[in-house]
Structure formats: structure tokens, C-alpha cells
Amino acid sequence: MPRYHVLVNPVSGAGKAPDFVEYRVLPLLIALGIDYDVHVTKGVNDAGRIGRELLLEREQRVSEGKVKRGDVTTVVVGGGDGTAHEFMEGVLEGVRDGAQLGRWELVTLPLGTANALHSTLFPPDSVPVPLTERLEPLIAPGDMHALASLIRSLEAGVPRSLPVTQTTISSEPKPIPSHIVLSTALHANILADSEAFRAEIPGVERFKLAAAANVSVFFPAQVQLLPSAAGVRMYDPRTKDWKVLPEKEYTLDGPFGYFLSTTTTPRLEPTFVVAPTLARLPPGPHEGTMDIVVLRPLRDPAVRAASDKGAAWAPRTKEVLGAAYDDGRHIALVYGAGGTVDLSSRVPQHDEGGEPVVEVFRCAGFEWTPTDESHKKSHIVCADGSLYTIPPGGSVRAKVIESHAGEGFWVWG
Ligand SMILES: Nc1ncnc2c1ncn2[C@@H]1O[C@H](COP(=O)(O)OP(=O)(O)OP(=O)(O)O)[C@@H](O)[C@H]1O
CATH class of the missing domain: 2.60.200.40 (Tumour Suppressor Smad4)
Known part of the structure; x- marks a missing residue:
């Protein structure tokens, strides 16, 4: 499994992102043996800085032959729609400065206020994402909806395209x-x-x-x-x-x-x-x-x-x-x-x-x-x-x- 990048916006929504990531997301990644980096946003547009830095880091690793150009970068967005927006904006700014875009796969967590993207992917009345035996003991039933996008990414399959x-x-x-x-x-x-x-x-x-x-x-x-x-x-x-x-x-x-x-x-x-x-x-x-x-x-x-x-x-x-x-x-x-x-x-x-x-x-x-x-x-x-x-x-x-x-x-x- 490639490394996961986990963004945490401490002020989005009701301010629950740091705890949710610490107690729900990271234990899951650790239990599955997935390496991760946590990036905490420090202020307005900081998710953009992180996006740009990850893009440049990726470019560097491609040039060193450590990753392939087509390899995916997975980003768990521990915040709301605004956090995802700033992140993508930062990546695209780096692209305008000459870096190659590459492939980015986002995981949503409903930790903002409106959570439009997460609600679209997993409407309130949607059927819970099925769990395989490997994940079943690791996820509490009450967290199924919030972790649905993460579960999908861990269980593989095909993500949806996100037009910009x-x-x-x-x-x-x-x-x-x-x-x-x-x-x-x-x-x-x-x-x-x-x-x-x-x-x-x-x-x-x-x-x-x-x-x-x-x-x-x-x-x-x-x-x-x-x-x-x-x-x-x-x-x-x-x-x-x-x-x-x-x-x-x-x-x-x-x-x-x-x-x-x-x-x-x-x-x-x-x-x-x-x-x-x-x-x-x-x-x-x-x-x-x-x-x-x-x-x-x-x-x-x-x-x-x-x-x-x-x-x-x-x-x-x-x-x-x-x-x-x-x-x-x-x-x-x-x-x-x-x-x-x-x-x-x-x-x-x-x-x-x-x-x-x-x-x-x-x-x-x-x-x-x-x-x-x-x-x-x-x-x-x-x-x-x-x-x-x-x-x-x-x-x-x-x-x-x-x-x-x-x-x-x-x-x-
Ligand atoms: N450490 C921080 N201190 C202050 N503001 C921050 C910090 N980190 C990020 N922000 C800002 O927090 C704002 C709100 O984030 P976000 O949009 O994710 O949450 P939300 O507005 O509650 O949710 P939604 O967009 O889903 O309605 C963003 O505009 C971002 O610039």
C-alpha cells in the first residue's frame, strides 16, 4: 500500500478533526500496516501550501526514480470542503509553475460544516459500504458513514473522477x-x-x-x-x-x-x-x-x-x-x-x-x-x-x- 497523506484542519466544522483523525483514522491505518504522514493546517490557505509541497516532493521522487510518474498520491482530507478546495488549489498552482500534475486520489471525511462532497458520495440514507473480514473488527458501526470513503480506498475498487x-x-x-x-x-x-x-x-x-x-x-x-x-x-x-x-x-x-x-x-x-x-x-x-x-x-x-x-x-x-x-x-x-x-x-x-x-x-x-x-x-x-x-x-x-x-x-x- 502506498503512503497515505492525512490532512487535519483543526478549525473546520465543529473542530473535531484532530480527535477524529487520532482516534478513528490513524488506528485503522496502523492496524493495516499503512504508512502515513499527518499534515496539520496552521491557518487560512495552509492546505494549499501542503498541496504544493506534496506535488513538488512527488516530482522530486519521480526524478530520483523512487516513484513512477503514473503512481497515485492518496490524501485523506480531515476537514471540510474548503480544506479540500485549498489543497487542490495549491496542487494546481504548482502545476502552473511547471510541475506535472500526476494522479491524486482524495478520501473525504465529514469533518466540515456542509460536507457537500462527502454527502454526495454517501447520502444520509445510503446503504453502508460493505466491510471485508479484514476491516470488520476495526470499525465501529457508528463510524461507518464517516469512514465510508476511507473504507472504499482501503478495499480498492475504482474511485470517481473529480472534475475541476x-x-x-x-x-x-x-x-x-x-x-x-x-x-x-x-x-x-x-x-x-x-x-x-x-x-x-x-x-x-x-x-x-x-x-x-x-x-x-x-x-x-x-x-x-x-x-x-x-x-x-x-x-x-x-x-x-x-x-x-x-x-x-x-x-x-x-x-x-x-x-x-x-x-x-x-x-x-x-x-x-x-x-x-x-x-x-x-x-x-x-x-x-x-x-x-x-x-x-x-x-x-x-x-x-x-x-x-x-x-x-x-x-x-x-x-x-x-x-x-x-x-x-x-x-x-x-x-x-x-x-x-x-x-x-x-x-x-x-x-x-x-x-x-x-x-x-x-x-x-x-x-x-x-x-x-x-x-x-x-x-x-x-x-x-x-x-x-x-x-x-x-x-x-x-x-x-x-x-x-x-x-x-x-x-x-
Ligand atoms: N489552523 C487554522 N486556523 C484557522 N483557520 C484555518 C486553520 N486551518 C485551516 N483554516 C481555515 O479553515 C477554513 C474552514 O475549513 P473548511 O472549509 O474545511 O471547514 P468548514 O467551512 O467548516 O466546512 P465546509 O467547507 O464543509 O462547510 C478554511 O477556509 C481554512 O482556510
Whole structure:
């Protein structure tokens, strides 16, 4: 077994990573005779430093003939999504400086707050990963879910590819990689505001408070969808399948309420299934696409008719995103004849011609250009929980990186 690298972020989530690694992860590796190195993060972006160092160390060992170029580096992420993000960012920075990427296999542990990646790989209601006789005496039943990704890596098999989105913002000197989520509008602003509550409320409740502060905001912007080899597709709730959009529909005019893209994770929290198409209609390996979930308030007939449009929109957003907590039911909703939405519907409503409430696109990427320089909230971008600001007059461009066989990131799930 090759050496395992174990990252420990002592502040992620409720701060349980050091104990969990010491008492649950390391004893398992020791019992199985697997060598490991523990790397404790010392502050913001330190996981990136560790990523860069491991990449360079690997490069050195390849040049000394100690490991082969195609050999895997396994990294157990003892933290949340942000820790994995920083780590991958650091590796990719090293690649931009000229090092070869190589193959990285990540093991997730649900030690952050939202744990989007771990929840996607192992949803709360998923069947426990089966244990072989070798592991059975070593793992307590209560730890099965948290250790599921580690168990998969120890039992071998095939890890999943982890596509990376590369984002450029005119103000940022370097492109920003992300593997979970890239968003603007409501989601990015919830993250921005929820940081203020982190010390007070370590759990997901802080997101709900921040949501209330942003739910009626209209985000003025224009979006250009970037086609993949299969063009730009939009989800049709009636056929429950994609339809290919004509090129003239690649431009989306705002204002926007919600705008979020993801390549890997249908769910952002254990029960918040915001992009169910990723699970129900999974893209092929190396397809190079993202799924984008969009809410545009002025498509809503009731909002168009209202004098206080923000007040009319807020309950609609809550209803629709609330349906996402019910196994991603929001993408089945369509506007009825009078602009109503039947929120109890698990299947599309029967009203002829009703438009989908949520627009879901599958394409290679997008460009988001704020159209009101004075509207600060429409300039905020979230890449895997890290926040960036688009400068006045600027825009953000996000595109899935083409993946190469044998090189890149994989995850055990
Ligand atoms: N020693 C440290 N002191 C302070 N901050 C740290 C330290 N080590 C890492 N960090 C920072 O901790 C932040 C939070 O980590 P992470 O995102 O993994 O946890 P989380 O936000 O609780 O979980 P999730 O991303 O799953 O919601 C990261 O942005 C990272 O930069």
C-alpha cells in the first residue's frame, strides 16, 4: 500500500478533526500496516501550501526514480470542503509553475460544516459500504458513514473522477479552481453573510439566517452560457430529460435570484439536493460539463404583476429552495396558468405551456457580467466556499477543465 497523506484542519466544522483523525483514522491505518504522514493546517490557505509541497516532493521522487510518474498520491482530507478546495488549489498552482500534475486520489471525511462532497458520495440514507473480514473488527458501526470513503480506498475498487472548474475574474491574478460549487447571487451572498455567524453558530443553521437577509434581492447581471461538445442543454421537467438549446438562447438576461453551478455534487448539504440532474442524468466520464441551477424572478408571472417585486419573490424562493430539501423536487415545478406553482407536485403539473420554475442547464461553463456597477451583491462570487469580488465593469468566466486520462483528481466514493 502506498503512503497515505492525512490532512487535519483543526478549525473546520465543529473542530473535531484532530480527535477524529487520532482516534478513528490513524488506528485503522496502523492496524493495516499503512504508512502515513499527518499534515496539520496552521491557518487560512495552509492546505494549499501542503498541496504544493506534496506535488513538488512527488516530482522530486519521480526524478530520483523512487516513484513512477503514473503512481497515485492518496490524501485523506480531515476537514471540510474548503480544506479540500485549498489543497487542490495549491496542487494546481504548482502545476502552473511547471510541475506535472500526476494522479491524486482524495478520501473525504465529514469533518466540515456542509460536507457537500462527502454527502454526495454517501447520502444520509445510503446503504453502508460493505466491510471485508479484514476491516470488520476495526470499525465501529457508528463510524461507518464517516469512514465510508476511507473504507472504499482501503478495499480498492475504482474511485470517481473529480472534475475541476477553472474560473477567471478580471481582478484575480490567477485562475481559481473549484470542485464543488461555483455560484453568484443568493448562494454566494448567503456564504458571505454567514461567515459573520461562524463563531456563534457552527452548524448549518447559520446559512438559514443569512438566507433570510438575501432572499428578496434581485441580482442584475447578464449570463452567457458556454457550450460543451453537446452544446447547451436545458432540463425539461415534462420529459425529465435534456433538450438542446438553439444558440440564440445561450444568453440569459437578469435579474437573477439564484445562480449556482456544480460538476460533482447534487447536494450541498446532506439533505439539500440542489442539482439532482447530476445524480439522475449523470454526465459521461470526461464529458467536461457543469450543471447550472438558475432562478430568474421576472420569469415568475406573480412577481411581474406585483408592485413590490422583492416581497413577492421572497416566499417563492423559499418555497422552491425548500423543495430542494425534499430530494430535489424543485426541478419538477412548472408555473401554472395563473402563475401559480403547485409545490406539492412530485410530477410536472398538467397546465399546458407552463414554464419550468427552475432553469437547469448543462454546458461547459458560463460568463457572468454584473450590469449595475453600484449593486455590490451581484459582484460576489463563491468558489467552493471562498469568496471573490468582481471589480466594477468586470465579469467572471468559469469553464470545466478538460481532463486527461491518468492525470487529475479522483475521489473515493
Ligand atoms: N489552523 C487554522 N486556523 C484557522 N483557520 C484555518 C486553520 N486551518 C485551516 N483554516 C481555515 O479553515 C477554513 C474552514 O475549513 P473548511 O472549509 O474545511 O471547514 P468548514 O467551512 O467548516 O466546512 P465546509 O467547507 O464543509 O462547510 C478554511 O477556509 C481554512 O482556510
